[in-house]
Amino acid sequence: MSSWETTMKEPDFGAQASSNERRIQVSLTGTADLTVKNQLERFLRDVHAEAQRSLAEEVTVDVRQLEFMNSSCLKCFVWWISTVQEQTGDGKYRITFVSSPSVYWQRRSLNALACLANDIITIQA
């Protein structure tokens, strides 16, 4: 049973997250572009806050249904990854992206994100 949940729904973008013990599951769908950048930023701040509160070991981000992400939204992820990387001890957690090989932006963009922090990021295809 989930102990924490949050959901965001925009006309062309959706995000939801839930936690169970020390793991957080995030799912993103639709298109992450300029129209939802501020909402995504708030969402990732909420996820990080919950990860810190629950001393999460891992956050899994399923982007298989995310059609596209623009550079402004990628910057939100860079902020999140950089913030996690700066944590020490129990505050640090792994981030695993679950991707789809048939969604072409994912291989190149997720690789770019992973290169920022190979020690905490894993990509599953």
Add this chain to the structure above:
Amino acid sequence: MTELRVPMPEGPTLSFGLQIQPQSRMVSIVRRFVEESFEKLVGDPEAVFRVSLAVHELLENAAKYAVGDKTGLTVHFESNGSAARIKLTNQTTPEHIERLRACIAEIQSSKEPFALYQTLMRRTFGVPDESGLGLARIRAEGELDLSLEIDGTMVTITASCLSAQRQGHE
């Protein structure tokens, strides 16, 4: 007001030109149109993705920084897949022109586009305004060359490559 004319390429190309209002809600609509149209005509979905990525990032730049209500976009593939070119023309402010000039010069002079992209990611993630990350992404992820033409307050950014299909498979 200056009329934006969208020049159409001649020769054996798959191409189109659009004049649109530079609004953020239009960006993903046009990107999908590009993807869905060219996927049916060009047999390399990754090459199509690289072009649609450039279309998206360039149009978002226009949505954020264009002055006036018109943006001209042309996209074309050579029919044999030997080249691709995306051109975006709009009016903007002198301040933005200077930032564009510096940003594209930095990208053009970089021998390591992916390394520059990573540097810009780290440098700009806390910067709310213009960062140039979208243009660096076109160069690094899209593997497209960038150039800038300036005519008064009118700017044209061109993203192009000689072999979209071949590079897409590397």
